[in-house]
Amino acid sequence: MAQLERLSAYLQRHFADHDWGQRYQQTIERVLHNSDVQAFLRSHAHELTEATVDAGAAKLFEYVKLREELDAGATPPIPGYEPQLVISNHQIDIAYQPTAAKVAADAQRAKSNLVTVMNMPKDIRDADLLKYDQTDRTEALAAATMFVNAVVKPDHEHVHGLYLTGAFGVGKTYLLGAIANSLADFGVGTTLLHFPTFAVNMKGSIATNTVTSEIDRVKRAPVLMLDDIGAESWSAWLRDDVLGVILQYRMQEDLPTCFSSNKTMAELENFLAGREQGNNETVKAQRIMQRIRFLSHEVVVGGRNRRPQ
Structure with a gap:
């Protein structure tokens, strides 16, 4: 490769008049054979002139030394960042880029930060559709997947949320x-x-006179999920002035909303009417x-109780 040949020639000239011994000769070889250096010179072949390569030799030395120290376990100069060879103002330089x-x-x-969890189990943070046990829950998983696809679709129209109903502990x-x-x-x-x-x-x-601000915070969520309703x-008051206000806003603004409950929709209606009391x-x-049915459709989640007994 022409660039590597120019660099090699420069390094040999640079050290020709110095009796610095074998250790420095090995350093030269490490730079010349460093895979990052070779890849950099190849990828920037159209930008590199002989003068650029000559002027950048010291930076190449510095880069290889840094990489070797980091590979040996040294603390990086900037935690979370690693050195990268770059072209800056037509010169070879070292920049720091975020590590993988x-x-x-x-x-x-x-x-x-996109998932605001309020008084929910910690393991919800790691919940994954790909890990969801489909046994007796195929319909629920399919409905969940369809809901995600509908919400993320650009300029989507009304998206029916999910009203997940099923026994205690089914997921x-x-x-x-x-x-x-997701x-x-x-x-x-x-x-x-x-x-x-x-x-x-x-x-x-x-x-604390914060009822309105709390309601506003919840009702304006891009997607809202009310668990264990x-x-x-x-x-x-809770039914009409809190839940009613939240649902009315979301219905008017057509915001995706989901629910989960041990009760079916019919059972929830009896509950809301106070017939149980x-x-x-x-x-x-x-x-x-009416608002819940406008915002969501009922999906039965089957299966056994998966919570520890």
Whole structure:
């Protein structure tokens, strides 16, 4: 290769008048035979002149020395970055680029920031559609995949969310987390919250006068997932002035929304009407259910209880 030949000739001339011994001769050989140096010279052949190669010899020495030190376990000058040979202002130079590990870590951090988890199990952070056990849950997995594909489609129209219903411990919450993580891969943000805990926190927000800001934070999420809805008794205020407001906004703005519940939609309607407590607020319950049905469709999640006994 012409570039390598020019570099070799320069190095030989540079050291010809110095009796620096075998160690320096070996250094020359390391530079000349370094795979990064060779690849750099090949890829920039159209930019390199003899003068550029001559002037850049010291930088090549510096680069090889740095790489050898790092390969031997030395601490990098800039943690998370590694030296790279570059052409800068028509001269050979060394720049620091993020390592593959840093790029991967930054990508994972950015992905994690897209999923807002409120009072959910920690393992939801690692939920993955590819790891979802399909036994008795093929329909649920197919629906989840279709939902993700619909949401990430550019300029999508109304996307029906999922109302995941099934027995305790069959994997409804995990599936919501897996969907959220899949959406994050496409840069779509999701808020995933445990609704019974959210309900308790909302009651506490009355004293701090933060009810409106809490509702606004949740209702505006690009994708919202309400987990375990209908698990505990509600007040009329929570049903109408909290959940009702959130669902009304999302219906008006046509924002993708998912739910999970141990109750079917029909059972949830009875629950919202207060029939389990002997009440009968049918109209108000129907109003909430109209919004839920507009935003989502019912998907049964089957299978056994997978939680530790």
